[in-house]
Amino acid sequence: MFRVAHYLNQFFGQVGGEDQAAIEPFMAEKPLGPGLLLKSLLGEEAEVVASIVCGDDYFTENIELAGQKCLEMINSVRPDILIAGPAFNAGRYGLACGEICRLAQEKLGVVCLTGMYPENPGVDLYRRQVKIVETGSNAAGMRQSMLQMVTLALKLVRGEALQSPSQEGYLPQGIKEAAISQDLAATRAVDMLLRKLGGEPFSSEIMAGDLDVVEPAPAVKDLSQAVIALVTEGGMFPKGNPDRIEAARATRFGRYSLAGQEFLSAQEYESIHRGYDTSHVNQDPHRLLPLDVLRDLEREGFIKELFEEYFATTGVATTLDNGKRIGEAIATQLKEAKVDAALVTAT
Amino acid sequence: MRLEIQEYQIDRIQFGPASQLHNGALQVNRQELQDLLARDQRFASVELAVVNRGERARITNILDILEPRCLARGEPTYYPGLYGDLYxxxxxxxxxxxxxxxxxxxxxxxxxxxxxxxxxxxxQFGLYAQNxxxxxxxxxxxxxxxxxxxxALKQAGIRASVYLAALARKKQPSQKEVFDLGEAKPPPSDLPRLAYLYQLHSHGDSREPFIYGDNCRRYYPTIxxxxxxxxxAIACGHYNISFALKIPSYAIVNHPVVLDLYRRHRQQEIDFRGVVIAPEPTSLLEIRRTSQMAAGLxxxxxxxQGVVISKEGGGHTDVDLMSNCDACEELGIKTVLIDNEWLGPQGDGQAPLLAMSAKADAMVSVGNSDGVINLTAADRVIGGEVMLDAGEGLAEAVTVPLRCLANGLSQAGLTYLTTKER
Structure with missing residues (x-):
């Protein structure tokens, strides 16, 4: 028989309402509140061996200490499964459920499951680490939510393969792992097309990511008063790539002096970018970094000045996070250097 | 148009005194074929090796995969315009x-x-390990x-393919398959009318396939x-891009989307209306123009009424894929797109594609190109123990990116690999 520990807040643990939110954690070796429902749904296969109850305020205001105390209590009953909540749309309760599941999973290797309403702040904080069953916003759906949690927890503890998050009723964890399909991708595509044409339901295997929309900055009013910098994602570095910037999937960028230089020689600069045919820019680096033209414009007074360094990275298969970080860092450094505008050449 | 493919099932390949095909055993005179290929002055050397299914073997530095083929009659040739005369x-x-x-x-x-x-x-994901x-x-x-x-590699690949396939001439095929769209009775008018938009990479030399021997970038969308x-008619011409981001020659002549549509056409499940091939240009205006023309066709x-669209290449060509999707959907043509995802090694990346259209509501994933796979040690390595993007010590247990697997992601859809949300 699998052993189940159940985490509850002061309200569901039947201590009291808001006035009891500061209570320290305690453990009872029996089901409490919704634990009785949990016990009945678990049937013969598993039993509730302990309820761990903690006040919402206490947990969220002493998150490390509370987590540690609860973890010790949980560990003392050697459970196979930890069920936390469900917390529905209760924010502090959601945070506590997420945190205790994360801890028990990581430190004790226990199967952990909680339940929350998608807008509970605990979802954003913990869904990547913890499986969270989707619930309604309040306890009216307790029975249904608890049933889903029990079903999923038993599958997990038995080591059964899971269907998709939507089929299993938990919130997607933002991770896609390799899988083997029954049918060739081509066949799935034609099947999907026939369903789409026939007005039948289908589910896309790729969903839109969180793509940013960046508003272009307003135009520079007077270029003759502007300091202009050169920035490129085309992978053009001083030969030998002194900063060892990655040829693809860059995590960083470099900044290199142009001071006193009129031209970029193909002997001294080289693009190591892995995402395009670099032979043309390696014949003549100005095709990527137009230093020659900018020096002319500087002499003509069309721009006030070319900034004395250029910034370069490789923009190919860069993750969104790294791209954002690199972009923000370059922009910050340009601002600090009092550069008015940048000419960004992309490949 | 009527194509008859005479299929000869090969069970085993081995070197022997005479090149011949006998009861599924393909015997190759190693010296003869080696000499034939090494005649090309562009090679410093050419060596041959054979690998049979079931071996604990790892083959590395594979640049293209071809199915041995040649015309059944006349001068032994294949891949018109690229290898032999244009036909x-x-x-x-x-x-x-x-x-x-x-x-x-x-x-x-x-x-x-x-x-x-x-x-x-x-x-486990694809078909090549069974060959x-x-x-x-x-x-x-x-x-x-x-x-x-x-x-030089492309011509050597075709020359060897033709050499092997010509050994089957005058032998009894194991099976014949006839491809004739008009052969079936006129399709009932209420069948769904489906077609295929086959995007071909066109990003410069060594980054595009050949169409009747010419570089893809010189084409507009055509039927x-x-x-x-x-x-x-089309052969893979990519050498400086990850294997997963191109469609090898084998997968073109065994194109799973074309074959699937053909099968359903024969079964009168659909009316297969045809294929448009389209290049993937490098500037936005060209991409829009190409999409407009393809959708118009x-x-x-x-x-x-409905079109499957697939792409070749890296993230850049997601833009072409989305532009083609938009152009078709705007004309009322429903689309399903086949693409690979970019999700980072852990699969937790937040933007699977470089571009995404709101109209792209039906997509099939052929896997995460950033994903990795753990391979166990091999008894035999053919092709060297070092490979760009995969690292060194390739005889041992190694972790390599999925995009390096010949048998992994396939932008043509010739794979069982996909991604699953967790």
Whole structure:
């Protein structure tokens, strides 16, 4: 028989309402509140061996200490499964459920499951680490939510393969792992097309990511008063790539002096970018970094000045996070250097 | 247009005194074929190796995979315009050795090879691990350019394919398959009218396939009869891009989307209206123009109601894919897109594609190109223990990116690999 520990807040643990939110954690070796429902749904296969109850305020205001105390209590009953909540749309309760599941999973290797309403702040904080069953916003759906949690927890503890998050009723964890399909991708595509044409339901295997929309900055009013910098994602570095910037999937960028230089020689600069045919820019680096033209414009007074360094990275298969970080860092450094505008050449 | 493919099932490949095909056993005179290929001055050397299914073998630095094929009659040839004289592909009789691959192999800075494991984890997603392989291990002459090495490899690959397939002439095929869209009775008018938009990479030399021997970038969208695709009108021409981001020649003549649509057409499940091939240009205006023209062909010439669209290449060509999706959907043509995802090694990336249209509501994933796979140690390695993007010590247990697997992601959809949300 699998052993189940159940985490509850002061309200569901039947201590009291808001006035009891500061209570320290305690453990009872029996089901409490919704634990009785949990016990009945678990049937013969598993039993509730302990309820761990903690006040919402206490947990969220002493998150490390509370987590540690609860973890010790949980560990003392050697459970196979930890069920936390469900917390529905209760924010502090959601945070506590997420945190205790994360801890028990990581430190004790226990199967952990909680339940929350998608807008509970605990979802954003913990869904990547913890499986969270989707619930309604309040306890009216307790029975249904608890049933889903029990079903999923038993599958997990038995080591059964899971269907998709939507089929299993938990919130997607933002991770896609390799899988083997029954049918060739081509066949799935034609099947999907026939369903789409026939007005039948289908589910896309790729969903839109969180793509940013960046508003272009307003135009520079007077270029003759502007300091202009050169920035490129085309992978053009001083030969030998002194900063060892990655040829693809860059995590960083470099900044290199142009001071006193009129031209970029193909002997001294080289693009190591892995995402395009670099032979043309390696014949003549100005095709990527137009230093020659900018020096002319500087002499003509069309721009006030070319900034004395250029910034370069490789923009190919860069993750969104790294791209954002690199972009923000370059922009910050340009601002600090009092550069008015940048000419960004992309490949 | 009527294409008859005479199939010869190959069970085993081995070296022997005379090149011949007998009862599924393909015997190759190693010296004869080696000499034939090494005659090309662009190679410093050519060595041959054979690998049979079931071996605990790992093949590395694979640059293209071909199915041995040649015309059943006349001068033994294949891939019109690229290898032999120009003729129309897709009409007549062609010999194909099934269960058999010819592998173009070699190393050059900037060339991305693939790993093919004939066993274990790496063998499970695709079809190539079930084939017997003839490996063409080549070395370029000193100072040879990427472009010339690629062309030499392509011609060697085709020459070896034709050489092997010609051995089947005058033998009894194991099976014949006839491709004739008009052969079926006129389809009932209420069948769904489907077509295929086959995007071909066109990002410069060594980054685009050949169409009747010419570089893809010189084409506008055009209608090809599906038979032409299944019979060598297009060959893979990519050498400096990850294997997962190109469609190898084998997958073109065995194109799973074309074959699936053909099968359903024969079963009168659909009316297969045809294929439009389209390049993937490098500027936005060209991309829009290409999409507009392709969508126009589906709407006004092929009268299609639904289109499968696939792409070749990296993230850049997601823009082409989305532009084609938009152009078709705007004309009322429903679309399903086939694409690979970019999700980081852990699969937790937040933007799977470089571009995403709101209209792209139906997509099939052929896997995470950033994903990795653990391969166990091999008994035998053919092609060297070092490979760009995969690292060193390739005889041992290694972790390699999925995009390096010959048998992994397939932008043509010739794979069982996909991603699953967790």
């Amino acid at each position: 129309r592909a897709g009409d007549g009789t062609t010999i194909a050795l099934k269960g058999c691959s010819v592998l173009e192999m070699g190393m050059m800075p900037g060339f991305f090879g693939a790993v093919l494991d004939m066993f274990g984890e790496g063998a 017997c392989s003839l490996c063409l291990l080549t070395e370029p002459s000193p100072g040879l350019s990427q472009l010339d090495y690629g062309l 090809l009869h599906p038979n032409e695709i299944l019979d060598g 589906f709407k006004n010439v092929l009268d299609a």
